[in-house]
Amino acid sequence: KMTDGLFLKCCRHVAEQNKDIKFKEMYLDTVCLNMVQDPTQFDVLVMPNLYGDILSDLCAGLIGGLGVTPSGNIGQDGAIFESVHGTAPDIAGEDKANPTALLLSAVMMLRYMGLSPYAQRIEMACFDVIREGRVLTGDLGGSSKCSEFTEEICRKVRESE
């Protein structure tokens, strides 16, 4: 009651100051239940550390796994953007890895730095390549190499100029 209660009180306080954004409170278990049934009802979720750990992995599972999920750690003095998948030592150095997670994390970094137009172009190119499905790495069901996938994205970025 006191720990999560304090968190909730702080959230409410900030919500009061930002009345143009809709604020809703939900229990963690209700969110989990609804997330697997209809995740489209959620927009931005703010939560304490442990719940965030669990829910972010849950949502990553819903969109395709950690191989395509970007993340960023923001502080007052700096920020680190990283992919949250493992180090995959078994495929290291073999040009097999899927660079999407790290690439999208870099896109987040560009947005953080205020370079949104660049971020937008790269993100669109990446999504287009995945949507077309011609050139995909093994984890997404394709048979292309990491370098081929990257080259395809670069081509799309060049074309979009």
Add this chain to the structure above:
Amino acid sequence: MLTGMVENCVFIFVQTVDVSSQADQFLNQWNQSCNKTSRVAASSSIIQHKKYSTEPHFSKYGGRTTVTALSGDGVGPELLSYVQEIFRYAGVPVDFEELEINGSTTDEETLRSALLSVQRNGIALKGNIESKFDEPGFKSMNVELRTQLELFASIVWCKSIPGVYTRHQGLDIILIRENTEGEYSNLEYQIVPGCIENLKIITEAKSTKIAKYAFEFAKTHGRKKVTAIHKANIMKLGDGLFLESCRKVASQYPDIEFNDMIVDNASMQMVSKPQQFDVLVMPNLYGNILSNITAGLVGGYGVVSGMNIGDDYAVFEMGTRSSGRSLKGKNIANPTGMLLASCDMLDYIGCNKHAELIRDSVMKVMSVDKVQTPDLGGQATTLEVIQAIIEDIKPKTTSWSTTAAQNVYSLR
């Protein structure tokens, strides 16, 4: 969170039901496993060293058992009334001792009456009681009931139901959750204004108890794998103790495969490849999260029942423990979860035939006749579902005696 060491074990078991012509198979399996489950529940006393009694007791008089009905908030009261109606049509030899307990009856007296009633009767059917999280001094009634009655195991059995469309099919996962310690120990204090410390308690005794229950449950139901869920990479001492206790118990069951998984990975695996899971054993909070995720995967709050089992008492409720505040009075709540919980209760007290009868009708109406409430994508109201179930039950009970005092029942 600080973690300490204490001794406790908890077991939880859950049952699920299947419907349709595969449903017939599903139902047969389910009914058989419910029989087994009631045996595991009753024998939990054998697993634990009990202080006074040796077996769970029921208050049975004149062939009729008395069960406490705790109303709860939201849709709890209306769903419980539907259960009583269906019991009447099915001729179930159960009387309900109704107790109104909800988020607005927060005094000690109400809680004490509720506890005494459950202790007297041994069994309860319960709606969820809302906890006001704005008042720090306010204790959660649900948690108080579970801890005071030492209902150490919470079991939610999530099984895919034919006729209920979900993304993943063919699921059959049992989630066994420690019910009385962990993050729900209710020990918080303010160190300085704006900084609060919360104590998460993990004890060897309770961890071992729940692990043992999980393995016994798996063994009784012929399950092949038990997975322990934890976050021992971060909470090295607390969850580490839980994991270690599970491993020690696992070594006594060489026929059952044991593995462990970190809770965030488990959440992700549950939404992408849930078929890999068989029986899960978890501490309190992770159990809450994963039970809700898995319940969502098989159809949501409406189709999953849950049970809280202790050495002496058992309390049955909806698997997701939702009060359904937004659905109250709208006649759209799904009564299936509560009805299945009441069938689990009937199995627990030995009324297996009645349980089978009601469960068959509930499943037939939901899966075969497809009379479904909006949460399952249907258009029916709660009342329509209940009436359909009653219509299905009626022909099955025509051979029963119609005298006023019906203490003797015969089933076709």
